[in-house]
Amino acid sequence: MKPSPRMNATITRYLPILSWGKAYNRATLSNDLVAAVIVTIMLIPQSLAYALLAGLPPEAGLYASIAPIILYTIFGTSRALAVGPVAVVSLMTAAALSNIVEQGTMGYAVAALSLAALSGMILLAMGLFRLGFIANFLSHPVIAGFITASGIIIAASQLKHILGIEAHGHNLLDLLSSLFEHLPETNVITATIGIIATAFLFWVRKGLKPLLQTIGLNAGLTSVLVKAGPVAVVVVTTLSVWMFGLADQGVKIVGDVPQSLPPLTLPSFSPMLLGQLLLPAFLISIIGFVESISVAQTLAAKKRQRIDPDQELIGLGAANIGAAFTGGFPLTGGFSRSVVNFDAGAETPAAGAFTAIGLAIAALALTPLIFFLPKATLAATIIVAVLSLVDFSILKRAWNYSKADFAAVLATILLTLIMGVEVGVSAGVGLSILLHLYKTSRPHIAEVGLIAGTEHFRNINRHDVQTHPEIVTLRVDESLYFANARYLEDQVQDRVAGDQQVRHVILQCSAVNEIDLSALESLETINQRLLEMGVYLHLSEVKGPVMDRLREQHFLHELGGSVHLSQFEAVERITRNLK
Amino acid sequence: MKPSPRMNATITRYLPILSWGKAYNRATLSNDLVAAVIVTIMLIPQSLAYALLAGLPPEAGLYASIAPIILYTIFGTSRALAVGPVAVVSLMTAAALSNIVEQGTMGYAVAALSLAALSGMILLAMGLFRLGFIANFLSHPVIAGFITASGIIIAASQLKHILGIEAHGHNLLDLLSSLFEHLPETNVITATIGIIATAFLFWVRKGLKPLLQTIGLNAGLTSVLVKAGPVAVVVVTTLSVWMFGLADQGVKIVGDVPQSLPPLTLPSFSPMLLGQLLLPAFLISIIGFVESISVAQTLAAKKRQRIDPDQELIGLGAANIGAAFTGGFPLTGGFSRSVVNFDAGAETPAAGAFTAIGLAIAALALTPLIFFLPKATLAATIIVAVLSLVDFSILKRAWNYSKADFAAVLATILLTLIMGVEVGVSAGVGLSILLHLYKTSRPHIAEVGLIAGTEHFRNINRHDVQTHPEIVTLRVDESLYFANARYLEDQVQDRVAGDQQVRHVILQCSAVNEIDLSALESLETINQRLLEMGVYLHLSEVKGPVMDRLREQHFLHELGGSVHLSQFEAVERITRNLK
Incomplete structure (x- = not known):
């Protein structure tokens, strides 16, 4: 054979x-x-x-x-x-x-x-x-x-x-x-x-x-x-x-x-x-x-x-x-x-x-x-x-x-010298994982606005941008997963609860590579809570693979606002409807 | 007082x-x-x-x-x-x-x-x-x-x-x-x-x-x-x-x-x-x-x-x-x-x-x-x-x-029922962290090409795109950190070692929210190894905060290729030089 x-x-x-x-x-x-x-x-x-x-x-x-x-x-x-x-x-x-x-x-x-x-x-x-x-x-x-x-x-x-x-x-x-x-x-x-x-x-x-x-x-x-x-x-x-x-x-x-x-x-x-x-x-x-x-x-x-x-x-x-x-x-x-x-x-x-x-x-x-x-x-x-x-x-x-x-390298060196090789390397690995999780659990979330004459949106604190009092756009610079899902809930609620003028919240998802089930449920919660305040949640620039998974979910039907291909389009369309 | x-x-x-x-x-x-x-x-x-x-x-x-x-x-x-x-x-x-x-x-x-x-x-x-x-x-x-x-x-x-x-x-x-x-x-x-x-x-x-x-x-x-x-x-x-x-x-x-x-x-x-x-x-x-x-x-x-x-x-x-x-x-x-x-x-x-x-x-x-x-x-x-x-x-x-x-929810339910509340909830948390780390340790890396008539680059396996035999563009859909740094090294080497025509590798970093020190060193290694194969490494669409930190590093001086604002510009300029 x-x-x-x-x-x-x-x-x-x-x-x-x-x-x-x-x-x-x-x-x-x-x-x-x-x-x-x-x-x-x-x-x-x-x-x-x-x-x-x-x-x-x-x-x-x-x-x-x-x-x-x-x-x-x-x-x-x-x-x-x-x-x-x-x-x-x-x-x-x-x-x-x-x-x-x-x-x-x-x-x-x-x-x-x-x-x-x-x-x-x-x-x-x-x-x-x-x-x-x-x-x-x-x-x-x-x-x-x-x-x-x-x-x-x-x-x-x-x-x-x-x-x-x-x-x-x-x-x-x-x-x-x-x-x-x-x-x-x-x-x-x-x-x-x-x-x-x-x-x-x-x-x-x-x-x-x-x-x-x-x-x-x-x-x-x-x-x-x-x-x-x-x-x-x-x-x-x-x-x-x-x-x-x-x-x-x-x-x-x-x-x-x-x-x-x-x-x-x-x-x-x-x-x-x-x-x-x-x-x-x-x-x-x-x-x-x-x-x-x-x-x-x-x-x-x-x-x-x-x-x-x-x-x-x-x-x-x-x-x-x-x-x-x-x-x-x-x-x-x-x-x-x-x-x-x-x-x-x-x-x-x-x-x-x-x-x-x-x-x-x-x-x-x-x-x-x-x-x-x-x-x-x-x-x-x-x-x-x-x-x-x-x-x-x-x-x-x-x-x-x-x-x-x-911090990770210092801990590794000190603990290896003081406690020996096994403790040292284990502590180094453990600490780097914890610090990584900590970092991603508090992602950078920027409020963005339009740079006049362009279709680009940038951080309102760093750039001279145009915003609309009834529209808040938040750009999340991290994948959304369980460790930062509730942080996002808090941030959105904080921003909206303090500003009675807000009618629309757009989450710009250009940096979101994944949305896990916890984050999906947090988005549902955010949507629900915003609806109760009379505020509509929109998403913009959702990536293909993320969108593929969202498509089959109830969330999109329950969404107060819409999903927009680009952030520019999102603001355009919402502003048009406001008038 | x-x-x-x-x-x-x-x-x-x-x-x-x-x-x-x-x-x-x-x-x-x-x-x-x-x-x-x-x-x-x-x-x-x-x-x-x-x-x-x-x-x-x-x-x-x-x-x-x-x-x-x-x-x-x-x-x-x-x-x-x-x-x-x-x-x-x-x-x-x-x-x-x-x-x-x-x-x-x-x-x-x-x-x-x-x-x-x-x-x-x-x-x-x-x-x-x-x-x-x-x-x-x-x-x-x-x-x-x-x-x-x-x-x-x-x-x-x-x-x-x-x-x-x-x-x-x-x-x-x-x-x-x-x-x-x-x-x-x-x-x-x-x-x-x-x-x-x-x-x-x-x-x-x-x-x-x-x-x-x-x-x-x-x-x-x-x-x-x-x-x-x-x-x-x-x-x-x-x-x-x-x-x-x-x-x-x-x-x-x-x-x-x-x-x-x-x-x-x-x-x-x-x-x-x-x-x-x-x-x-x-x-x-x-x-x-x-x-x-x-x-x-x-x-x-x-x-x-x-x-x-x-x-x-x-x-x-x-x-x-x-x-x-x-x-x-x-x-x-x-x-x-x-x-x-x-x-x-x-x-x-x-x-x-x-x-x-x-x-x-x-x-x-x-x-x-x-x-x-x-x-x-x-x-x-x-x-x-x-x-x-x-x-x-x-x-x-x-x-x-x-x-x-x-997997996380099933483990939590079964272990809680069988082993009790403390084991159940600890195992659920541990497993979800491990699975998250596992997922991000093998990020999605797509080889991309230009959609004719546009400035957009898409996955070559999903779309009908234009590529150039001497240029390989890889888009990494994840932040680069220690858990996936070496994976990137392997992927790049795999792609290039098997294709003697390649002269330029572009990493499209539009989805990279962070590059930690391990990933920076991996990029240096990748650059070094590519140089030894006579291949130039380029970066495109690096985000502002990531670029801020890279700017002070040797890496940019040692980089075989260049950092390009947009992926389109990167391919344009490299192609022009090839001719």
Whole structure:
């Protein structure tokens, strides 16, 4: 039996690999391979570091980048997105798990698998049921504020590794007070390594690039050298610890990492655990999806390619479920790794698959080489990476543009810092929704009049316009729905009750995109009340789709006045009848 | 020292009695007195019945109508609103208290005082901080559904009194199963009284009025006789019980009611109790306010008077606080009593004060007369009153007009019936907000073209229009804000990525009432991505206030294309440049 064309389309939709796989050739292959090598080198220290940030053994970072990348290759729609552990999601993972199990225990690693599985299932369900729009309720300012505050918390959480001390907490206050308490226990050698590594990496970012450009190196090589900074630091500090025996001086090292391919693991599906992880998993899914899709869209636009957000949810869902069964933890499409992948010339998701192979080789063969890698070095790479995320300019921008956006971003930043990531992001989302509802519940309603010699009507308070004492025209600058329906009733009654001359009220509906049932009933009420005062209600400039729905309603039969195509016509006709 | 005019205005705003009090004269007095007598007679059985519904001793219903009416007279703005116990609020009171304390105990009555105090403080605070808009989030269909479902629950809750059995529960399932279980214990005499009383009251409503009209009675007298129905039933059934000694046959009667003015009482302010009552008090305040304000506005419109919603909150708040300190329970402005008051000719809130005096006399002198009043009679008056609230037509109406409204009203009815009043109304509000956000998160975006020979642009799928292969115009029929910002990004990218000919994208913003910061950043992203594809983004018909805010932003400098006053001009100019 041959599959029908429609079935083929369905299969291709859910398996994007079939569409780009057909056009795969030697040139694409070589481009993808080069990109894969570069990304692999960059990913090794990054993966280890983010595992550390998530509170997991370093190898978990490698495992989280192997099977998931392959799954994303099959199901994802972005040609250049590189999935794996990222800073913010790793922090959220640590924050979620630490509330439930103690870090460093077996239960902690299993809970991380469960979190990845749950997060993967949520993403998958959102993709299959096309619920990706939920992510849209994270407004840009809230995300910007959240990422900035998270960056600060992440950096603060890594200071303990830089200083070689213990410290705990998942918000800024707890972290700082814990750090301060343990400050006297600082290991001087660790601190020296940590501070030099951090300073060097900052210099690589800020100072090396201009330097290399000054001496005339081409842009491509400059970029590769800058990206290689973390690898250099890893190599130098590892060698130093090994040669000078610094591990015996109290410098904490990565130590034994199993030489193995990702293990097959089974997440716990205990209902209690899943219940506790549900909210964090949901937040991680949403934040991860938003981060990933914005990177994917940006890169796709550069090549005029399409991203299907619902299919992206399926791809990320599959990747997270893959992580859950191969010793990983929650992950998403990362900004820096994807950009490197794209810049290095990756043309298809196959580049990701090659990266996975590279990381698998690393996991199998290279782990003994990082035995002496100091944790302070990994912390330094994290700090430098996340501080580039910290950007308070959003506060200024929001303040200048809209006080509601400013309130939402400020609340997000403060609450994330003080109460932690989950409270912070939830409060930000909740507040932006409430402020939006508040704004639309008190719409701008302008009384308008005719600009002499034209057919245009403008606000009587802003323009010199002609009005008629018996006719009041109100223009509502918002869709009418339950939250502002009664406000309109009040406004109309207020205007008319105080002015005994009024005989006609016209509602100019040019900005009304919708009238819901509450608003329809409010209009009926307004009409009824006006009739009892001997005043006629008219509508003008009602939009097509709004009119389509009104047409079948009693309201139009009961309307005291009429519906007029244009505001000008409305006033013309009413004035003619008045005479 | 003389008060300044501004201080005078403030005092008059918060004490409306000062404005209508000045014009008070003999004619007004006589009208108010007549109305007060009629309302008092109607209120006596109604107050007793609603106290019973709230799970309180009958005298609480009288007390709840005395001090509160006087306080509303001083602080309220409606000339005709009559405050006191109403059916839905009494049901909500019973539902809230039964979860916390056992009915019939001293603690129950004290908790009712606390609920009234808390509800009063919430109303007062909403009035002082002008938060009345919160009530607008109760959409009309949700209220209609809630009232209908509440009416059914109230009627079901009264069946036990009609049958003379025990039954408990605050949702339909619990009530019916409890009734069914106790059915064999039915007291035949009670049931006879209850069923005859109910049937008689229904007949008075449906059959008596046409009959009286047929025999040529004038409308005023007809109306009075119909309204006197409950009083007649009270008199006849009380006398029957007394004369035939039915109380000894198991007919439950009202019994001893203290002969007293409202007592001074002190609500409990235990933090635990207040914590438990906070949500119910909030819901009771909102529902009560919505019911009250819509009656007040309707009656005010008939005489072209103004109602100040914020001051109404203060008036209702004061009334509830008054109830808390004088042995009452939560109350609000009632529909039927206010309409009777208005129809009877009440001209000022003084009519309310006279009603309060009438009820005080009743509480002092008449309570021995209701010793033999059967509870079944009170239950019959409640059933007949609330069944007039039950109206499923809202379901049909919502279904025809808008599926989102239908979903909200259906959820409200079902959840109120199954889970009780608090869950029902909260779910209705939550669902209507979610559906509204969902709708606006996927706005209608139409691709438009020019109607030949005009300057009008219309949907290319609906009209025969001219387009240009290199120019795409999208009209967004919604304000742009965070929930739909990314949707717009996706839509634009989708449209352009698939069509290599496109060189210009115009967003026609005639329906965009607002652009928030997220949407601005999405526009920047869209512009950036289009530039990378070699496509220019233009805006047309941006509204004045939106443009005012955009003007100071970088976006306009970075815009690939231009901002055009009209869509026609935009296409004209771009086409000219293309040639």
